[in-house]
Amino acid sequence: MSGREVLREAMAETHVSQSELSRLSGVRQPSISQFLSGRIEMSDEMLDRLLSCLGYRLEVVRRSVRVELDRSHLRSWSLHRQLATHLDPNALDGWVPTVHRNLERLRSTAQGEPHVSNLDRWERLIEQRDVPGLRLVMTGLDTDSVQMREVSPLGGLMSQEERAKVLRLVGP
Numbered sequence: 001m002s003g004r005e006v007l008r009e010a011m012a013e014t015h016v017s018q019s020e021l022s023r024l025s026g027v028r029q030p031s032i033s034q035f036l037s038g039r040i041e042m043s044d045e046m047l048d049r050l051l052s053c054l055g056y057r058l059e060v061v062r063r064s065v066r067v068e069l070d071r072s073h074l075r076s077w078s079l080h081r082q083l084a085t086h087l088d089p090n091a092l093d094g095w096v097p098t099v100h101r102n103l104e105r106l107r108s109t110a111q112g113e114p115h116v117s118n119l120d121r122w123e124r125l126i127e128q129r130d131v132p133g134l135r136l137v138m139t140g141l142d143t144d145s146v147q148m149r150e151v152s153p154l155g156g157l158m159s160q161e162e163r164a165k166v167l168r169l170v171g172p
Helices: 003-014 018-025 029-037 044-053 071-084 089-109 115-127 131-139 143-150 160-170
Strands: none
Touching (some): 003 044, 018 029, 018 044, 071 143, 071 160, 089 131
């Protein structure tokens, strides 16, 4: 259940309006409205503060959940994850000429969003030598990382032998 759903449910059960919750909590009513409508995100701390005004507390359960990727995205993630094991500032310096050539080639064929913006993001990460940011995109399973890898300029950086080994592990 999302934070907004948790708050909405607690407000309904206690028959407390947004205005009343605002007076109880000191949080502006428009902020509560924006959170409930999904226009803004609210921290767990703020949600807990609001819930406590209603006689509730926030309980967060954290557990790992395996992400199911389709075959294409699983292959891409696996290859990028393996390449991330080689990523450090020195390796990145050696990768830059190949990455720039790949970016140029990708820019000539990529069309539409989010591909064009993602190429810009790749370029910024490379120019800024942002190793942690690159590692996040290479191994992330969030939508942005998956979409970034769809126009990855990191092709040709892994040996064919290492690439084949990764793909064998992923399966056909």
